[in-house]
Amino acid sequence: MLAKAIFLDIGGIVLEINWRKTVEALGVFDRSQQDQIWSVLGSAKIHLELERGNATPQEFFAFVRSELKLSPEAPLEEAWNQLILGPLPQVDQIFDRYAGRVPLYALSNTNRPHYDYFMKQFPVMKRFDRILTSFELGHRKPDSEIYMAAATEVGLSPSEIVFIDDSPANVDAAGRLGFRSFHSVNSVSATLEILQRHFSN
Missing domain, CATH: 3.40.50.1000 (HAD superfamily/HAD-like)
Known part of the structure; x- marks a missing residue:
């Protein structure tokens, strides 16, 4: 056929794609710390559900802000998109x-x-x-x-x-x-x- x-x-x-660019955009440049952050974010259930359309971007970003203890002013969506080179x-x-x-x-x-x-x-x-x-x-x-x-x-x-x-x-x-x-x-x-x-x- x-x-x-x-x-x-x-x-x-x-x-x-380079996910480290997202973490760098959040002000984290130590590679071991970057690995720790991405191991949490990349495998988080809400990230997987975001990719399945079962969680909203707002829910995901709220999780990231809470998990990383980011201020409400942190440009999170902009940082999230930085991984696409x-x-x-x-x-x-x-x-x-x-x-x-x-x-x-x-x-x-x-x-x-x-x-x-x-x-x-x-x-x-x-x-x-x-x-x-x-x-x-x-x-x-x-x-x-x-x-x-x-x-x-x-x-x-x-x-x-x-x-x-x-x-x-x-x-x-x-x-x-x-x-x-x-x-x-x-x-x-x-x-x-x-x-x-x-x-x-």
């Missing part, structure tokens, strides 16, 4: 080569503040045919439900979709469901090599 669509993760595939170098090559020829979708664990930020700041994000987000689908990778919901949304079976993600766990989960699933991290050339094996130039 021929592949008919492309699913790309956003962070590490299209945009460069911008498009990977040459990432437009993916869209130049495949946009208009193969449906290009994003499938991402993300949240409303990050979504609003990258859609406003980075024009490359508007080159996707559609962006499928965890907070809209109600599940997050590597939950099996998000992959199947995304495939249903675009009207294709998993075996017809080439999926590329920077997380081995996400890649493995998609592969078990029948997606043509591949790993790439911060490398447009590696992503292009994968796509070239499935789609003609």
Whole structure:
């Protein structure tokens, strides 16, 4: 069966992400302290629920302010968005080569503040045919439900979709469901090599 669509993760595939930039924007520069903060924030239940659309940004930011003992004036949403550095170098090559020829979708664990930020700041994000987000689908990778919901949304079976993600766990989960699933991290050339094996130039 021929592949008919492309699913790309956003962070590490299209945009460069560095969570330390958020912690630095909050005034913390000691790396061990940064690790401690992110181990709390990154794995907090409310963060995961924010990405599933089950918690509001206001609830999440209130949790962060309380957990880190931040003042009400701290620019928390601005700091939260600082982890999104911008498009990977040459990432437009993916869209130049495949946009208009193969449906290009994003499938991402993300949240409303990050979504609003990258859609406003980075024009490359508007080159996707559609962006499928965890907070809209109600599940997050590597939950099996998000992959199947995304495939249903675009009207294709998993075996017809080439999926590329920077997380081995996400890649493995998609592969078990029948997606043509591949790993790439911060490398447009590696992503292009994968796509070239499935789609003609």
